[in-house]
Amino acid sequence: xxxxxxxxxxxxxxxxxxxxxxxxxxxxxxxxxxxxxxxxxxxxxxxxxxxxxxxxxxxxxxxxxxxxxxxxxxxxxxxxxxxxxxxxxxxxxxxxxxxxxxxxxxxxxxxxxxxxxxxxxxxxxxxxxxxxxxxxxxxxxxxxxxxxxxxxxxxxxxxxxxxxxxxxxxxxxxxxxxxxxxxxxxxxxxxxxxxxxxxxxxxxxxxxxxxxxxxxxxx
Amino acid sequence: xxxxxxxxxxxxxxxxxxxxxxxxxxxxxxxxxxxxxxxxxxxxxxxxxxxxxxxxxxxxxxxxxxxxxxxxxxxxxxxxxxxxxxxxxxxxxxxxxxxxxxxxxxxxxxxxxxxxxxxxxxxxxxxxxxxxxxxxxxxxxxxxxxxxxxxxxxxxxxxxxxxxxxxxxxxxxxxxxxxxxxxxxxxxxxxxxxxxxxxxxxxxxxxxxxxxxxxxxxxxxxxx
Amino acid sequence: xxxxxxxxxxxxxxxxxxxxxxxxxxxxxxxxxxxxxxxxxxxxxxxxxxxxxxxxxxxxxx
Numbered sequence: 001x002x003x004x005x006x007x008x009x010x011x012x013x014x015x016x017x018x019x020x021x022x023x024x025x026x027x028x029x030x031x032x033x034x035x036x037x038x039x040x041x042x043x044x045x046x047x048x049x050x051x052x053x054x055x056x057x058x059x060x061x062x063x064x065x066x067x068x069x070x071x072x073x074x075x076x077x078x079x080x081x082x083x084x085x086x087x088x089x090x091x092x093x094x095x096x097x098x099x100x101x102x103x104x105x106x107x108x109x110x111x112x113x114x115x116x117x118x119x120x121x122x123x124x125x126x127x128x129x130x131x132x133x134x135x136x137x138x139x140x141x142x143x144x145x146x147x148x149x150x151x152x153x154x155x156x157x158x159x160x161x162x163x164x165x166x167x168x169x170x171x172x173x174x175x176x177x178x179x180x181x182x183x184x185x186x187x188x189x190x191x192x193x194x195x196x197x198x199x200x201x202x203x204x205x206x207x208x209x210x211x212x213x214x215x216x217x218x219x
Numbered sequence: 220x221x222x223x224x225x226x227x228x229x230x231x232x233x234x235x236x237x238x239x240x241x242x243x244x245x246x247x248x249x250x251x252x253x254x255x256x257x258x259x260x261x262x263x264x265x266x267x268x269x270x271x272x273x274x275x276x277x278x279x280x281x282x283x284x285x286x287x288x289x290x291x292x293x294x295x296x297x298x299x300x301x302x303x304x305x306x307x308x309x310x311x312x313x314x315x316x317x318x319x320x321x322x323x324x325x326x327x328x329x330x331x332x333x334x335x336x337x338x339x340x341x342x343x344x345x346x347x348x349x350x351x352x353x354x355x356x357x358x359x360x361x362x363x364x365x366x367x368x369x370x371x372x373x374x375x376x377x378x379x380x381x382x383x384x385x386x387x388x389x390x391x392x393x394x395x396x397x398x399x400x401x402x403x404x405x406x407x408x409x410x411x412x413x414x415x416x417x418x419x420x421x422x423x424x425x426x427x428x429x430x431x432x433x434x435x436x437x438x439x440x441x442x443x
Numbered sequence: 444x445x446x447x448x449x450x451x452x453x454x455x456x457x458x459x460x461x462x463x464x465x466x467x468x469x470x471x472x473x474x475x476x477x478x479x480x481x482x483x484x485x486x487x488x489x490x491x492x493x494x495x496x497x498x499x500x501x502x503x504x505x
Contacts, residue, residue, distance in 0.1 A: 145371055149364050153354040162350055163368065166343040170378045193386060197378070204374045212367045215288050219360045223476060224469035234462045241458060245451035258447065422465060429472050436479060 003086050007094025011069065012101070021102060025065040029110045032057045037117040050120045051179035055172055057114060059139065061106055062168075066099045066143040067160035070151035079151075088214040092144070096206065099140040099147075107136050123185020131182055131191065134198035135175035141205040142167040148216045167205075174198050223429040225422045233422055237415040240264065243408045251405060259323045264408055266320050268416040270313035273341060274380055275420070276306015280348070281373050284366035296362035297431035299369065300352070305424050307345040314338050325390055332390045337379040344372050 015021055036053055045053075073079040082091055111132055115122060122128055146164045153159060178194035188195075225233060244264045250257035279302030287295035317335060318328040329335065351368055355361035384391060401409065 142371075142375075145367070149351065149368055150354075152360060152364055153351060159350065159354055162343075163347045166340055166347055167372055167375045169340050170375050170383075173383070201374070201378070205371070208371055208374065212288070212370060215363050216367050219363050223473050224465075230466060230469065234458075237458055237462070238455060241451060241454050245447050245454075422469075426465070426468055426472055429476065433472070433475055433479060 001090070001093075003090035004093035004097065007082075007086060007091055008097040008101075011094065011098040014072070015098075015102070021065045021068060025061055025102070025106050026109075028064050029057065029061050029106060029113075032060065033110070033114055033117055036114075040118065042119075045118060045120075047120070047183035048176070048180045050115070050118050051176045051183060053118070054111060054114050054179060055135070055176050057110060058103075058107055058135070059165075059168060059172060061110065062103055062139045062143055063161045063164060065106075066103060066140060067147045067150065067164075069095050069099055069144065070147050074151050083217065088217045089210055091217065092148070092209060092213040095148075096140065096144045096209070099144050100137055103136045103140050103143075104133070107132050120183055122183055124182045124187065127186070127188050127191055128179060128182035130188075130195065131175055131178035131198070134195065134202060135171055135178070137202045138171040138175070138198055138205065139168060141202050141209065142171070145205070145209040145213065145216070148213060152216060152219050170201055171198065174201070222425075224426045225418075229418070230422070233415070233418045236411070237419060240408065240412045240415045243411065248404045248408055251402070254324060256323050259320075262316060262320045262323070264412040265416075266313065266316040267409070268413040269309050269316060270338060271413070272416055272420050273306050273310035273313045273338065274376075276302050276304075276309055277341060277344070277369075277373075277376060279303075280306060281369050284369040287362055287366045288370075291359070291363075293358070293362070293435060294432070296358075296366070297435065298428055299362075299366060301424055301427040301431060303345060303348055303369070304427060305420055307342070307349070308423075309420065310338060310342050310345060314342060321390075330390055333384040333387045334380075334389060334391045337383060340379045341376060344376055348372070 036057065040053075070079075073082055086094075111128075143160075143164055146160060146167065150159045150163065174194040174197040178191040178198065181191040181194070224230075244261045248261070251260035254260040280299045283295045283299035283302060286292065287299060314335075317338060321330060321332070321335065322328040325332075348365055348368060352361055352365045355364055
């Protein structure tokens with residue numbers, strides 16, 4: 001477990017040092033916000049549309065930035081050292097944690113900004129926070145294993161989006177539904193189906209990834 | 220290893236069976252009540268079995284993927300791709316026949332009905348699977364990576380195909396087959412059609428596996 | 444012929460074509476498999492194979 005933490009901290013340090021992914025994400029998110037805001041103008045949009053747009057922005061942010069988490073190792077040649085030093089499961093967990101934190105931090109900034117730009121009223125902020133948390137975990141979980149797969153394949157960037165998107169559809173659907181409820185001000189119970197789906201998606205995806213990661217890593 | 224394709228007898232059975240189903244679908248049964256276009260309801264004899272087989276193809280791919288990862292047996296990889304290709308073929312047919320059916324019954328070819336969405340999502344999963352395979356050169360790595368992807372994609376796929384249509388409002392009639400919402404003569408033709416398409420699936424699948432095995436042997440010899 | 448009959452004939456023709464194609468494919472693959480079993484696949488290579496024999500080395504006297 002400590003090893004996973006070490007992997008995570010190493011990636012975190014690297015990221016804070018050169019801020020590559022953070023910059024890319026921030027730029028992407030801001031640009032998207034401006035574009036969406038411009039396109040929508042001052043129209044009042046229904047909650048379901050606002051929710052959908054928010055998750056589209058988060059989805060694209062994820063695809064733009066979470067794919068590199070294994071590529072860096074392959075490119076700089078540190079992958080071999082990592083394979084020798086750390087058990088596969090710990091590598092995966094460390095990378096997963098990094099992706100969750102990265103995406104979560106971005107969501108923490110993007111979501112309020114987005115809602116402000118949309119001039120949307122948030123009926124149930126607690127529910128919204130929960131949906132965002134579980135949704136980001138789900139996005140990160142699927143993205144991490146796909147990132148591991150493409151790191152071992154040839155055509156990097158374009159491949160990631162194509163592989164990840166079908167897997168992320170359930171998260172998108174559930175998160176959008178949950179966010180709509182949250183914006184409308186429904187109580188936690190009303191979004192129970194969506195929350196349960198997001199939670200089980202995350203759990204199953206992480207479990208499956210833990211079991212399968214070694215096959216990808218040691219190829 | 221296995222015998223190739225279907226034996227002559229089974230080939231004839233397949234040909235006759237399917238022809239019989241086609242005849243029965245059009246002139247053997249009457250129009251179906253409860254549809255906007257009662258006569259056009261016959262599409263379901265072709266659309267539903269094909270959609271089920273599209274899902275079966277994916278499950279087959281996952282099954283062989285697990286087998287491959289456990290023993291690294293190349294034969295399993297051949298069968299995984301064969302299943303995926305079959306599933307993909309039938310998925311395309313299901314999407315097209317579904318859109319046709321939708322145009323007739325619901326007025327528009329595309330309605331974002333959960334089942335329509337899920338069959339397209341399945342199409343995307345297949346496309347992703349094949350794209351991944353084409354991006355990896357070494358056979359063992361290709362087999363392993365695509366196997367992992369197939370397995371990882373199983374949960375989202377199962378959710379989209381089985382759970383989503385039950386949770387979200389759907390234009391598709393729910394569980395007509397199981398709950399007995401079909402008249403007896405329709406049910407007979409339906410299950411006959413299911414059998415015919417399954418036999419057809421099996422035939423093409425076994426041919427594809429045979430080709431894969433031949434390629435593998437030829438590849439090995441050419442490397443000597 | 445009613446439209447229903449027409450559609451049926453069209454579908455039957457399509458199926459006949461598909462069936463014929465599959466039959467031909469099946470036959471040709473069987474042929475290919477048989478050829479592969481009988482043909483150069485099992486002939487030995489021209490290159491000399493590595494052979495494990497005790498040579499006149501230090502341990503050759505054993």
